[in-house]
Amino acid sequence: MIPDLPGNIDDIKGFLADDEAAALYRHAAEASQCGPVLEIGSYCGKSTIYLGLACRQNNATVFALDHHRGSEEHQFGEYFHDPALYDSGEGLMDTFREFRRNIREANLDDTVVPVVAGSEATANQWQTPLAMVFIDGGHSLDAALTDYRCWTAHLMRGGILAIHDLFEDAHAGGQAPFAIYRMALASGLFADLGRVNTLGLLRRL
Incomplete structure (x- = not known):
């Protein structure tokens, strides 16, 4: 049972299964005793x-x-495109308004700090050690590799690395998250904490 979970949580747009959400919550509750979490x-x-x-x-x-x-998969004409999140005036996707509304309604404005920027540009200036990093960004190989290489360096020892959307079968989903998950396992820097559905969990040694 997760306390204070908003009653509308199932209506919020997203791709997170219930068992994955519970695992994220559990690991973040442990990790955040030591420092901040980055999503x-x-x-x-x-x-x-x-x-x-x-x-x-x-x-x-x-x-x-x-x-x-x-x-990539959210863009106009792509499989996961949501017209309700498309700014036709700008000709661009814009999920920030929806994000802010959901965070405000969950009473998390004092806990969640939005960083509206690209991953690499932000990482280049980052100074704060992180207790948990959750990678669920772009699913191209380029994007996934950038997220992994830029942010695992900021993960403190004992910290949690979580990677979403792991699919061994290319017919079931994109392969980039699974590729960086295998890289992490092969690096010798992480202990395998197992998987929950499509969520991989590791601990920085």
């Missing part, structure tokens, strides 16, 4: 809410990093 790829804030509720217990912070222009 890469917040979309409309569904996963951010689970992370935020966990961090709020420890007076910790979630940095929610997303340019809010949508991943």
